Amino acid sequence: MGTTRPRPAQEDDWWKQAVCTSDEECAELFYSEASGAAARAKRICFSCPARGACLAYARETVEEFGIWGGLTGQERRARGRYGQSGGG
Ligand code: SF4
Numbered sequence: 470m471g472t473t474r475p476r477p478a479q480e481d482d483w484w485k486q487a488v489c490t491s492d493e494e495c496a497e498l499f500y501s502e503a504s505g506a507a508a509r510a511k512r513i514c515f516s517c518p519a520r521g522a523c524l525a526y527a528r529e530t531v532e533e534f535g536i537w538g539g540l541t542g543q544e545r546r547a548r549g550r551y552g553q554s555g556g557g
Pocket of ligand 1: 486514517518519538
């Protein structure tokens with residue numbers, strides 16, 4: 470079993486709108502290094518109503534790994550903690 474997404478501490482409202490709440494899906498896509506997994510996860514993020522808040526949360530909590538708000542950890546770092554949004 471792979472890595473799963475750490476849950477926001479207080480079940481923030483945005484988390485209730487998240488479309489990636491399955492631990493199995495999370496491990497297979499959002500934290501996977503398998504070919505194509507990140508692209509598939511990002512496609513899910515771009516249709517997620519919680520995307521903006523999710524990305525803000527990942528930046529605030531300095532989540533280093535996994536896809537959050539449609540961006541990889543490397544992409545989030547490149548944009549900076551308070552940098553521009555992920556586009557799209
Ligand atoms: S934006 Fe992506 S990672 Fe964030 S809650 Fe939505 S589907 Fe999950």
